[in-house]
Amino acid sequence: MPIRAVALLLSCLVIAACQRPEAETTQGLVIEEVAAPQDGGAISTAPVKVAPVKPEGTRQARTSIREIARPEPAPEPHKPWAAPLELTAGAASISCDLDYVEKGDGEVLTTFDRDGLKAALAPCEAGGxxxxxxxxxxxxxxxxxxERVTEVADSMDIGKRVLDIDSAGGQVEDAIQAGDYIAESRWTIWVREGAICHSACVFILSAGDTRMIAGQVGIHRIIRMSSTATTRAQLNAELRVVxxxxxxxxxxxxxxxxxxxxxxxxxxxxLRLLTTEELELYGLDGVNPAQDDLDRLRLMRxxxxxxxxxxxxxxxxxxxRCKSPDTDLDALNACGLKLRTDFGFPDQTCPSESPLSEFDRDTATLEPPKGEDGAQSVSKAAPQKRRSDS
Known part of the structure; x- marks a missing residue:
């Protein structure tokens, strides 16, 4: 159920070491056919510098392929407000609530200047x-x-943000540039029930501070749409650089x-669909280990x-003590809220950094109702298990 993702997102926005309960047994790898990879995919069009490749099968050819990498010039600083923005390959909306079934996804964004984005984010200020x-x-x-949403959210002190993505992929170089920005901007990436994150979208997924996955994540070979290669060796030389x-x-x-x-x-x-176990093994699900290390240093200071x-x-x-595959969300949150007092949380010096601090906010959007035992909870519905083969 979507409400399961709501509660886990709320918790994992704060608990840097939050992990998903033990996964179900893998049913085996799944390969799907895609009719037109150029409609999404992992497409690379950026020029690459390669050394001349001699005929295949020679020692010299193998050596030259190993040595094809060349230093790339530093990219020019990106200026997100330099030109008008129009989304021609997707649609976006902003919501201040994670429950998209009951609350929807908000109004579709049609203007992307500072004033338009500030108006769209204004209802989110109270809950942050x-x-x-x-x-x-x-x-x-x-x-x-x-980049624009991040800058405006920063100016409004909206520090917790979720990128709710559904994408078949796109340009590799664009995904890497966007991902590097996301990695410095404190985003949770959510692939919700029924959504996909395929091909180049996986690079966006990897950049999040926390990654929450209930939909499909899939990968395949990068496509060199602008290649001038005429032999396999030449094409492989270009792909090695990419x-x-x-x-x-x-x-x-x-x-x-x-x-x-x-x-x-x-x-x-x-398209190779990654299993739950593979997503965890490759560091694509849950808390980003690189960010977790950085957070520890930040919290220490x-x-x-x-x-x-x-x-x-x-x-x-x-x-x-709180997690098990069959634990429902009421029990999970009630257990965590009760348990944290044993460790001195909420902390008086750093209340906003304390585990489950989002439940301490005085907002109707984020505050869950009281359970029968008086503890705050999110839903009475038992969570659905994520399919291990999708």
């Missing part, structure tokens, strides 16, 4: 949470949209570089070593 819903291709326009960029990107954003290797093995007219030690102890106790 905004959800950007985006359905469409990953393009430069999408990256600009995220994949080296992808590996560097995945590494700096806390995901396994093995994702790039797996992509190479899936034809671009097919802001709240002190004792705070971080108590927070870590709480998370371990929460995982051990």
């Amino acid at each position: 949470v905004a959800r950007l819903r985006y359905k469409g291709k990953v393009t430069a326009e999408f990256g600009t949209l995220v 994949y080296e960029r992808v590996r560097d990107y995945l590494e700096r954003n806390g995901a396994a570089t093995a994702v790039a290797d797996l992509m190479m093995a899936v034809p671009n007219r097919s 802001k709240c002190g070593e004792d705070f971080v030690s108590r927070r870590d102890s709480f998370v371990r106790a929460f995982d051990k």
Whole structure:
């Protein structure tokens, strides 16, 4: 049920070490056919510099392929407000609520200047949470949209934001540029029930501070649409440069570089759907490990070593005493809210950084109703398990 994602998102926006309950057994890998990968996919069009490739099968040819990488010039600073923005490959909306079934996705954005985005985000100021819903291709326009929404949200002190994405992919280079920005901007990435995150969208997924997945995540080989290669060796030489960029990107954003290797093995007219276990293994689900390390350093400086030690102890106790595959959301949240008092939370010095601090906000949007035992809860519905093969 969507309400399951609501509660887990609320919790994981604050608990940096939050992890999904133990996954169901994998049913085996799933390969789907895609009719037109150019309609989404993982498309690379940026020029690459490669050394001349000699005929295949020679020692010299193999050596030249290994040495094709060339230093790239530093990209020019992006200026998100320099030109008018129009979304031609997708649609976006902003909501201040995570329950899209009951509350919807908000009004579709039609204006993307500062005033228009500020008006759309104004209702989110009180709760400090905004959800950007985006359905469409990953393009430069999408990256600009995220940058603009982030800047306006920062100016309004809306620090908790969720990118609710549904995308079949798009341009690799645009996804990497947008992902690097997202990685510095404190976003949770949500692939909700019925949504997909395929191909280049996976690069967006990897960049989030927290990744919550209930829909499909799939990968396949990168397509070189602008290639002038006439031999397999020439095409592979170009792809090696592109994949080296992808590996560097995945590494700096806390995901396994093995994702790039797996992509190479899936034809671009097919789609390999990642299982729950693979998403966790490759660092694409749950808390971003790179961000978790950074958060520990930040919390150490802001709240002190004792705070971080108590927070870590709480998370371990929460995982051990509150989580199980059959625990419903009322019990999960009630257990966490009761348990945190044993570790001195909410902390008087750092209340906003305390585990489950979103339940302390005095807002109708985020405050769940009282359960029978007096503890706050989110829903009486039992959670649906995520399909392990999708």
